[in-house]
Every structure is written in structure tokens, then in C-alpha cells.
Amino acid sequence: MNGYTGKLLFVNLTTGEISDRELNRAYAADYLGGSGLAARYLYDWLDASTDPLGPENPLVFMNGPLDAAGAPVSGRFAVCARAPQTGLWGEAIAGNFFGPELKYAGYDGIVIRGQANAPCYLHITPDGVEIRDAQRLCGMTTFDAGDAIRAERDDPHLVTACIGPAGENLVKFALILTSSARAGAKKGIAGRCGMGAVMGSKNLKAVAVRGSKHPLQHKLHLHDPARFRAAMTGAQHFLSDDMATEVLRAVGSSGALDYYGLLGDVPTKYWTSGTFDYGKVSGNLLAETILTGRATCHACMVACGRKVERAGDYILPHAEGPELETLAGFGALILNDDLHLATYIGSQCDSLGLDSISTGSTIAFAYYLRELGVLPPGDLNGIELVWGDGNGALQLVRDIAHRRGFGAVLANGSRELGARYGVEGLAVQINGMEVAMHDPRAATGMAVTYATSPIGGSHNHSDYFMVETSGRPIDELGIETHDRFACAGKAASIARHQDWRTVNNASVTCFFPNPPAQAMVEMLAAATGYDITTQNVLSYGERIWNLKRAINLKLGYCARRAEVLPELICRPLLDGGTEGHVPEFDLMMREYYAYRDWDWMTGKPTQKKLRALGMQDIAADVWKSP
Amino acid sequence: MSKVRFPSEEWVKELEKELNSSQAYADAAKNWEGDFYFVISPDKDHQVQETTYLYMDLWRGKCREAYLVKDKDAKQPAFIMSGPYSKWQRVVTAQLDPLQGLMTGQLKLKGNMVMVMKNVKAAQEMVKACTRIDAEFLSE
Ligand code: SF4
Numbered sequence: 212m213n214g215y216t217g218k219l220l221f222v223n224l225t226t227g228e229i230s231d232r233e234l235n236r237a238y239a240a241d242y243l244g245g246s247g248l249a250a251r252y253l254y255d256w257l258d259a260s261t262d263p264l265g266p267e268n269p270l271v272f273m274n275g276p277l278d279a280a281g282a283p284v285s286g287r288f289a290v291c292a293r294a295p296q297t298g299l300w301g302e303a304i305a306g307n308f309f310g311p312e313l314k315y316a317g318y319d320g321i322v323i324r325g326q327a328n329a330p331c332y333l334h335i336t337p338d339g340v341e342i343r344d345a346q347r348l349c350g351m352t353t354f355d356a357g358d359a360i361r362a363e364r365d366d367p368h369l370v371t372a373c374i375g376p377a378g379e380n381l382v383k384f385a386l387i388l389t390s391s392a393r394a395g396a397k398k399g400i401a402g403r404c405g406m407g408a409v410m411g412s413k414n415l416k417a418v419a420v421r422g423s424k425h426p427l428q429h430k431l432h433l434h435d436p437a438r439f440r441a442a443m444t445g446a447q448h449f450l451s452d453d454m455a456t457e458v459l460r461a462v463g464s465s466g467a468l469d470y471y472g473l474l475g476d477v478p479t480k481y482w483t484s485g486t487f488d489y490g491k492v493s494g495n496l497l498a499e500t501i502l503t504g505r506a507t508c509h510a511c512m513v514a515c516g517r518k519v520e521r522a523g524d525y526i527l528p529h530a531e532g533p534e535l536e537t538l539a540g541f542g543a544l545i546l547n548d549d550l551h552l553a554t555y556i557g558s559q560c561d562s563l564g565l566d567s568i569s570t571g572s573t574i575a576f577a578y579y580l581r582e583l584g585v586l587p588p589g590d591l592n593g594i595e596l597v598w599g600d601g602n603g604a605l606q607l608v609r610d611i612a613h614r615r616g617f618g619a620v621l622a623n624g625s626r627e628l629g630a631r632y633g634v635e636g637l638a639v640q641i642n643g644m645e646v647a648m649h650d651p652r653a654a655t656g657m658a659v660t661y662a663t664s665p666i667g668g669s670h671n672h673s674d675y676f677m678v679e680t681s682g683r684p685i686d687e688l689g690i691e692t693h694d695r696f697a698c699a700g701k702a703a704s705i706a707r708h709q710d711w712r713t714v715n716n717a718s719v720t721c722f723f724p725n726p727p728a729q730a731m732v733e734m735l736a737a738a739t740g741y742d743i744t745t746q747n748v749l750s751y752g753e754r755i756w757n758l759k760r761a762i763n764l765k766l767g768y769c770a771r772r773a774e775v776l777p778e779l780i781c782r783p784l785l786d787g788g789t790e791g792h793v794p795e796f797d798l799m800m801r802e803y804y805a806y807r808d809w810d811w812m813t814g815k816p817t818q819k820k821l822r823a824l825g826m827q828d829i830a831a832d833v834w835k836s837p
Numbered sequence: 838m839s840k841v842r843f844p845s846e847e848w849v850k851e852l853e854k855e856l857n858s859s860q861a862y863a864d865a866a867k868n869w870e871g872d873f874y875f876v877i878s879p880d881k882d883h884q885v886q887e888t889t890y891l892y893m894d895l896w897r898g899k900c901r902e903a904y905l906v907k908d909k910d911a912k913q914p915a916f917i918m919s920g921p922y923s924k925w926q927r928v929v930t931a932q933l934d935p936l937q938g939l940m941t942g943q944l945k946l947k948g949n950m951v952m953v954m955k956n957v958k959a960a961q962e963m964v965k966a967c968t969r970i971d972a973e974f975l976s977e
Contacts, residue, residue, distance in 0.1 A: 452942075453942065454940055454942065458950055458954060461949075461950035466951070469956075473958055493955075494954075495951050495954045498951045499951055682933075683937075683940055
């Protein structure tokens with residue numbers, strides 16, 4: 212099977228059964244790989260009765276047809292399951308070297324079911340697969356657990372995907388972190404949706420994988436290697452001359468914070484202000500002061516990862532520095548202008564195994580509720596939450612990971628925090644997922660992107676703000692730029708961008724650098740032999756997008772109740788770069804539904820749409836009588 | 838006052854004056870250190886025959902000197918920003934954000950990216966200063 216190994220690993224942790232199964236070729240042909248292919252499998256296995264933290268919730272790691280092929284920025288993988296934080300479709304995408312290594316080991320993906328009766332980890336090499344005891348890894352951080360496994364197996368080539376204490380303690384937004392011992396490797400963060408909690412619920416501390424050491428065995432079968440190489444070379448040439456590559460390399464993702472701050476894109480003082488000295492907690496200052504090196508994922512010529520050995524007095528585990536979202540969440544969102552402290556808090560999230568977006572946002576919500584007087588100081592066990600002081604946030608990060616004190620309340624996310632105090636509407640979340648660090652008042656397309664994302668308020672299914680703020684269209688896919696404050700007439704471009712990013716999450720490729728879509732499509736077609744062109748590639752994304760919607764409907768999703776813009780985002784800000792704008796949400800959503808051909812009342816894709824996408828069986832399910 | 842042609846010695850001198858009288862620019866660019874070549878090259882849509890080099894010595898919120906350079910080797914500035922005439926026209930009339938111009942490949946920049954990304958507000962104020970010049974363009 213070109214572009215694939217043709218094999219999935221199935222593991223049942225309850226019974227200890229391990230087996231290889233042939234990849235479903237029809238599923239792969241329609242849903243490609245990554246979170247698209249995982250969704251097709253999970254559609255068959257999930258229903259409304261599946262407990263996200265029960266043994267019946269399958270956890271699926273899936274790589275994509277471009278993994279290990281050498282295509283630029285293609286060394287990623289998806290991890291998917293029903294999400295404990297939202298009860299909906301859950302997926303997280305991460306880099307480092309895990310996806311390609313899994314492919315080198317002979318697998319397109321892993322399906323993990325059941326629940327081990329004691330902590331364990333999965334050890335996968337070309338010599339075999341075994342479930343090993345992980346008792347002594349319990350309580351270890353994500354980084355330490357990976358290092359301990361490599362030491363225990365005396366195998367520095369193992370790439371690990373580990374949970375930290377947060378995953379073990381079933382924090383609803385616990386992450387999975389991938390690491391390897393390669394010099395200059397960037398951490399991989401499968402952050403959103405609490406996939407670390409799903410892993411923890413299975414008593415699975417880690418998955419450790421090493422592919423064949425024999426280089427020839429690494430060779431992946433590609434449908435048309437010469438065509439693949441030609442497209443790959445074109446993409447590499449483009450990236451080497453692209454300003455975005457240069458910027459990401461020099462200042463990392465968080466180097467954009469000064470600019471985004473000016474535009475009002477960076478949520479500030481829990482979404483209630485537009486003024487902060489954004490340059491004080493940004494990748495630019497970091498690059499000038501504490502940066503000690505750069506780090507990269509597989510096959511990436513950008514190397515956006517930040518190596519920071521120490522930030523002031525703080526020592527960072529694995530010298531892993533922060534991303535934009537982390538610095539925004541522990542900087543502007545709580546008005547903390549201490550770069551060292553924000554950097555360190557972010558590293559603690561990685562290390563303890565917490566998604567820094569949900570963690571930062573939930574903690575910032577607590578700051579806000581404290582200011583409003585809604586959250587009584589007595590509930591905080593002596594922790595002071597004062598705007599501008601990040602020390603309270605650092606303490607809460609530790610308490611959340613261990614579900615200690617007030618941390619146990621925050622460990623369920625901001626929706627539950629709001630509900631506890633009768634102010635659920637003030638939580639900036641959509642479907643239980645904390646909204647990412649890009650304010651829709653600065654780039655209105657994000658309002659629709661967040662509201663319709665299959666996982667809740669996420670930018671990982673479309674970073675449309677990038678199109679709006681960079682002015683960079685994707686002409687060959689009909690993705691246009693519009694004025695960032697405009698609302699009417701934007702929905703089609705947003706939907707097309709979601710479809711494209713959905714293809715990226717199936718391939719699985721990184722969003723940061725953007726080689727020409729034409730080259731990426733060529734590589735996909737040349738790797739797999741599928742008839743994919745720039746004319747039809749978005750139909751793959753659209754099919755997957757509709758499939759994820761169908762999964763959510765199956766899980767009990769109620770669109771008209773769910774697709775609501777948080778109250779604080781609907782309030783105009785009088786200061787800062789949003790210039791008082793708020794998205795005309797209803798108008799944009801109506802246009803979006805019309806473009807998608809979705810039914811407004813039920814949120815269902817129409818039968819006609821599903822059939823046009825070749826999803827006859829799913830159309831029948833979605834529209835069957837209750 | 839009569840219009841000044843873009844690009845020209847008169848135009849860059851006007852810009853120098855505008856920058857040095859702008860408190861907003863002084864504040865936004867207070868950390869900027871580095872001189873510039875703005876390189877305006879011919880493009881097929883306009884009558885521009887040759888490449889123009891505008892030199893500006895920008896230092897901590899002030900423009901220390903600015904002039905048109907005939908010999909491009911005369912200076913080795915810390916930053917070189919280049920692009921075709923039509924794109925520059927859009928920048929100096931505030932129709933194209935310079936950072937967007939760079940990200941979309943319409944303009945190119947050589948120099949320290951950290952300094953550039955830290956000082957995006959200075960670039961915005963510079964564009965505002967450009968729009969205050971009563972400029973004449975070839976397309977008019
Ligand atoms: S740009 Fe950064 S996150 Fe993306 S693949 Fe490269 S190193 Fe990894």
C-alpha cells in the first residue's frame with residue numbers, strides 16, 4: 212500500500228491481547244490518515260454511551276501517508292478518542308519524531324482498548340510488541356518517564372509518548388508529550404482534548420517506539436517516487452526563501468506576539484482588555500535574552516522549537532521553551548509581564564502533562580472570578596490571585612496536575628469552574644474547550660472557526676487568523692483574504708480553510724510553515740497514488756469535516772445549544788487593536804451553514820451533501836429516525 | 838506645497854522630517870537600532886527604468902540621515918528591504934502592511950529578524966508618516 216505500511220497495531224490492555232490487523236484500504240482511500248482515518252475507525256466504535264474515561268473508549272494513535280516520506284514538516288501524528296473534557300470528538304496533533312518512528316516500526320497506527328490492572332507502558336520495536344510494567348514510572352513527569360524508559364531499555368533510539376502526573380490523575384485537559392534523545396529534537400505536544408487523561412484511564416503511562424535500525428528497511432513504498440521528489444524539492448525551495456520560515460526560525464511561534472498584540476489578537480486580562488506590554492512576554496525578547504538553541508521535529512527545515520536551559524533562576528526540563536499559546540496564556544491573559552516566570556510555568560505544564568491553553572485559560576478565569584468577587588478567597592487555600600502576579604498561577608498548575616486543593620476544581624476546566632459559581636456564561640470556552648489564544652474580535656473568522664471546530668474552541672482545525680492577519684491567501688484552493696474585521700462574505704473561505712487544515716491533519720503536516728498547496732497535494736498524490744489534485748483535495752477535507760460532525764451528532768451534540776460565542780468575546784473592547792469590533796456571529800454562522808449545506812435547526816449535514824461526498828452509509832445513520 | 842515624487846531624494850528627505858517630528862514614531866521606535874536600504878526595483882506595471890536605493894539611518898526613535906544613494910555599495914546597512922515599485926507604492930500609501938508584504942513574499946527583507954519582529958509598531962508609525970507626505974506616483 213503506497214504511502215502506508217498497511218498495518219495497524221491493536222492492543223487490549225484488559226486482556227493483554229496484542230495483534231496486527233490490516234489497514235482498511237477503503238477507509239484510507241477516503242480519509243487519508245491522521246485524525247481523518249482515526250475518525251473513520253472511531254465512528255464505528257463510539258456511541259453516546261461510551262465513557263471517555265472508561266475502558267471502552269479506544270485511544271487511537273495514527274500517522275499519515277506523508278509520515279517518514281521526507282516531505283517537509285510531515286513528521287506528525289494524531290491521537291484521538293472521545294474527549295473527557297467535552298464528551299465530543301477528541302483529537303490532538305503532535306510533532307517530534309513519534310509518527311515517523313511508528314511507521315519505521317511497521318505501523319500506520321495503534322488502537323488501544325481496555326484498561327490495564329496496573330500501570331504499564333507499551334514497548335514497540337521491529338522485534339515485537341510488549342506491555343511492560345510501569346509501576347516505577349508512576350508520578351514521573353513526561354520528560355523523566357521518557358528518559359527512564361530509554362535508560363531501562365538501554366535504547367536511546369526509543370521515541371516516547373508519555374503522560375505526566377496530570378494524565379495519571381485524570382485531569383480533563385491532560386496532554387501526551389513525545390520526546391526523543393536526539394540532539395536538537397523538539398518536544399511534541401498532543402495537548403488538546405485531554406488525550407492524556409484517556410491514556411491515564413487505561414493505566415498506560417507511555418508508548419515507546421523504535422523503528423528498524425536498518426536504513427533500507429526505513430524505505431517506504433511511494434507510488435511515484437520521482438514525482439514525489441520533484442514536488443518535495445519545489446516545496447523545500449519555496450520554504451528556504453519564505454519569510455515565515457525565517458521568522459519562525461529566528462523567534463519561534465511566540466515571536467508573533469508583539470505584532471498580534473498590536474492587532475488585538477492576544478487575549479488580555481481574561482479577554483476583558485486590549486492593553487498590555489506584549490513585547491515583555493514574547494519570543495522576540497526570549498530570543499534576545501534566554502534562548503540557548505533551536506529544536507526541530509522530523510523533516511522540518513524550520514526548527515521553530517525554542518531551547519531555553521534556564522529562565523532567570525528557573526531551570527527548564529529538557530531545556531524546552533514555550534510556544535505562543537503558552538506565553539499568551541501565562542503572560543497577557545493574567546497580565547504577567549515576567550517572561551522568566553511565564554516560560555517556567557509553561558515548562559511545568561509540559562512536564563506535569565497539562566495542556567497549557569486550557570490550563571492557562573482556566574487559571575486566568577479564576578483570576579477574573581476573584582476580581583469580580585465571585586470566587587471567595589477562602590476557596591483558594593491561601594493562594595493569592597492578583598493580576599500581574601504569576602506566582603499564584605504556578606502554584607495552581609502544580610495543584611491541578613495533582614488534583615490538590617483548589618486544583619482539583621480547576622482540573623475539570625473552566626466550564627465547570629463557572630458552573631460551580633453560577634457564572635458558566637463568563638467562561639471563555641466552547642463546548643467545554645477553552646478558546647485558544649486568538650481573539651475573534653481581532654480577526655472575525657475565528658468566531659466561526661471556534662464555534663464549529665469538532666473539538667470545541669480550538670485553532671487546530673483552522674488557524675484562519677493567519678490568513679486574516681498575514682494577508683496570505685491560498686489562491687489555488689480558493690481561500691481568500693478579507694478585511695480582518697469584516698463579517699459578511701467570509702464564511703466560504705473559512706470553511707475551505709477548515710477543509711484544507713483537515714487535510715493537513717490527515718496527512719499529517721504542520722500548520723506553521725506553509726509550502727504551496729500545489730506541492731503538498733502533489734506529494735500526497737505521488738505518495739499514495741490516489742487521484743488527488745488541487746481541484747478535489749478540499750473534498751477530502753470536507754468529507755472528514757462532515758464525518759467528525761457525524762461523530763459528534765452520534766455522541767449527542769446539539770448544535771444550536773453548542774455553537775455559541777462566549778459572552779466576554781461578544782463585548783467590544785474600548786482599548787487596543789480590536790478597535791471596538793465584535794464579530795457579527797449570527798450572520799457569519801448562517802452564511803457558513805449555507806455554504807456547508809447543513810441544516811440550521813439540527814446542525815446535521817444534509818443527506819444531499821453527505822451523498823455527494825460519497826458518505827451514503829453515514830447519511831443513512833445521521834438521518835435515521837430516532 | 839507641490840507634490841514630491843516617489844521615490845526620490847526629496848521624498849526620503851520629507852520622510853526624515855516627518856519621522857523626526859512624530860512623537861508616536863519616537864515612542865514606537867525607541868528601541869530600534871539599524872540603518873536601512875529601501876530598494877525599489879522596476880516592475881512591469883510601471884515606467885520605472887532603474888532600481889532606486891533610499892538610505893535611512895534610523896536610530897532609537899530618530900532618523901539621523903536620509904538620502905537617495907546612487908552607488909548601492911556606498912553603504913552596508915544592517916537592513917535591506919526590497920520590492921517592486923507597485924508594492925512599495927501600496928506600502929507608502931498604507932494599502933499594504935509592510936509585515937504582510939514580507940509574509941506574502943511581495944517584499945523581501947535581509948537583516949536581524951528579532952529586531953524587526955520586536956518593532957512592528959515602529960513600522961506602522963513609519964507608514965503613517967509616509968502617508969502624510971504629499972507624494973506623486975508614476976501611475977498618477
Ligand atoms: S515548524 Fe516547528 S512545530 Fe512545525 S514541524 Fe517544524 S519544528 Fe515542528
